[in-house]
Amino acid sequence: MHPSPAALSRAVFPKKMYFRETQPMTLRNKVSEQADRYSGGSACTQEHQLLFACLRKWEFDDTHCYKEHAAFMACVEAGEKLRREFKEHAEKGELGDSTKKLTSSQLNKLMSMYPQADGGHFPFRFMKRLPHMSYADDHFHRKDKVGKNS
DSSP states (O other): OOOOHHHHSOOSSOOOOOOOOSSOSSOOSOOOOOOOOOOOOOTTHHHHHHHHHHHHHTTTOTTSOHHHHHHHHHHHHHHHHHHHHHHHHHHHTOSOSOOSSOOHHHHHHHHHHSOOTTTTOOOOOTTOOOTTSOSSSOTTOOTTSTTSOO
8 A cells, every 4th residue: 555645745844953052152252363454445536537637638748747646646645654554553453543443453452351251162072971981881871772883
């Protein structure tokens, strides 16, 4: 006798999934060191466009465009100064600069000020034999399970 199609089909309810914590649900006390980048963007685009418009007007003869060139170079110097200051603050790990985003060194400094309890340590393995337990005893009741070596 063949089983009915209803018996061969899947159960109506989905399988239950159980959460098992394999790693601790805490933050580690350190983040990976990444290259801290200055996110100021290209601040000199307007000056750059004015310089190229002048060069195009005078058929790329730069003797007539010294004002635009000086303005562009002043903007580039100001941007480089901001990048150097940002890099110095990032290397020192100072928390007082006015950026909206924390760098990895600043975040590490904050996390060292407020460490997590047992952060970054793996929990004990499931069914791990502790030092006071004997090798001969069946602590986890696995001898009577089917498919397990005795």
